[in-house]
Amino acid sequence: MGNKPSSEIIRRFIDFIALQRRYSKHTQNAYLTDLEQFESFLQTLSEGNKQQITQADYHDVRAWVISLLDDEQVTARSINRKLSALRSFYRFAIQEQLIEESPLRKLKALKADKKITPFLPxxxxxxxxxxxxxxxxxxxxxxxxxxxxxxxxxxxxxxxxxxxxxxxxxxxxxxxxxxxxxxxxxxxxxxxxxxxxxxxxxxxxxxxxxxxxxxxxxxxxxxxxxxxxxxxxxxxxxxxxxxxxxxxxxxxxxxxxxxxxxxxxxxxxxxxxxxxxxxxxxxxxxxxxxxxxxxxxxxxxxxxxx
Missing domain, CATH: 1.10.443.10 (Intergrase catalytic core)
Structure with missing residues (x-):
């Protein structure tokens, strides 16, 4: 399992959500950006040995979340959106028999502050x-x-x-x-x-x-x-x-x-x-x-x- 190049797998996933799930172009682009960002992070963990996205485990995802939290510009809400993209991708990977279980299986969403809609004085x-x-x-x-x-x-x-x-x-x-x-x-x-x-x-x-x-x-x-x-x-x-x-x-x-x-x-x-x-x-x-x-x-x- 997990022998295909990551870029090809990600492209297949984007085609899947576009054609089968009919996700909007905006969502497709957002998911692609999130997956490529995580893939790049995996390269830093493997010191250039090109770890594939289908080889990532729970600890890799957790390390990525921690690195995102270090950036004050990234909110818990946006991190949860990125994790949502990963969850969708790994469900697809299981369906395609590329992996046996999702590395996010035990990962919980971050507690995000409730967004309060403004009102007129x-x-x-x-x-x-x-x-x-x-x-x-x-x-x-x-x-x-x-x-x-x-x-x-x-x-x-x-x-x-x-x-x-x-x-x-x-x-x-x-x-x-x-x-x-x-x-x-x-x-x-x-x-x-x-x-x-x-x-x-x-x-x-x-x-x-x-x-x-x-x-x-x-x-x-x-x-x-x-x-x-x-x-x-x-x-x-x-x-x-x-x-x-x-x-x-x-x-x-x-x-x-x-x-x-x-x-x-x-x-x-x-x-x-x-x-x-x-x-x-x-x-x-x-x-x-x-x-x-x-x-x-x-x-x-x-x-x-x-």
Whole structure:
């Protein structure tokens, strides 16, 4: 086993994930880079004797991880991604009967710090709201931009949920929308009274352009077709660029802002869980970080021994 040149084996693996697994070109390139990096590291261990990647053992992989940890620019998250590439490669090698077991069999993933999505400060959120309400709402594109931003921020729905939201999902009499979340789970999310005029205005303009179809997507393209993710991303980025300095400016930032601002305002965690469509409370707790920091500041400012 393991008699083929490493470069050929790696090429076969990349062909496999491209043709059989249909991995993206980006993933293919990332895996290739990681495997070649590990292969180069093996050469340093074998002092130029060209140790093959299929000959590596647990200690070789562990030594590589330690060397990566010495680099302050490499995070635990990126190391875990590299290990994921190796695991996929060695599964392929076992399948091809090139090795008997993976050298990563006993290796555990590193504990990575949880990545916290940024959120809009309250001042930025107020500025965004004011900017949106002042847009000329007699044009389809600007009316659509109002609806996209305001729905994302005032309901906390996901990008995919917004795209699949239909006009028939809006209950004007009860001031709520019906949202189809992950796993086709349905939930009801209340709407602020202030946004109904904007919704009605947009729907009227949309109907004049593309006809009245109650079951058509609420947010559509300039041709009346269902919106696509990049359209939503571009709209969000355009408006957040004008009012905030936070690094990430995506639809998820507005979802995070919605949850964070609700919790900061005293909302019950279980209620926020239901509004967001989370299946477990643990998924919602990621949004409590700012509320905890706010409580900590109140405590430190008020406690007589602080």
């Amino acid at each position: 309250q001042t930025d959120a107020r500025q965004l709201w004011q900017a949106l309400t002042e847009l000329p709402a007699d044009e389809f594109i600007t009316a659509r931009e109002q609806v996209i931003l305001i729905l994302l921020y005032t309901t906390g729905i996901r990008l995919s949920e917004l795209i699949h939201l239909k006009i028939s999902d809006i209950d004007f009499s009860n001031r709520q929308i019906k949202v189809w979340g992950k796993g086709s789970k349905q939930r009801i999310v209340p709407l602020l009274p202030q946004i109904f005029a904007l919704l009605e205005n947009y729907i009227q303009i949309k109907s004049q352009l593309f006809g009245e179809a109650i079951h058509s997507p609420l947010v559509c393209t300039d041709k009346g077709e269902e919106a696509y993710p990049m359209l939503i991303y571009r709209t969000v980025r355009k408006h957040l660029d004008m009012i905030t300095t936070i690094e990430r400016r995506s639809p998820h930032v507005l979802r995070h802002s919605y949850a964070t601002h609700l919790l900061d305002g005293g909302a019950d965690l279980n209620a926020v869980k239901e509004l967001l469509g989370h299946s477990s409370l643990a998924a919602t707790q990621v949004y409590t970080h700012t509320s905890i920091e706010k409580l900590r500041k109140v405590f430190e400012d008020a406690h007589p021994r602080s």
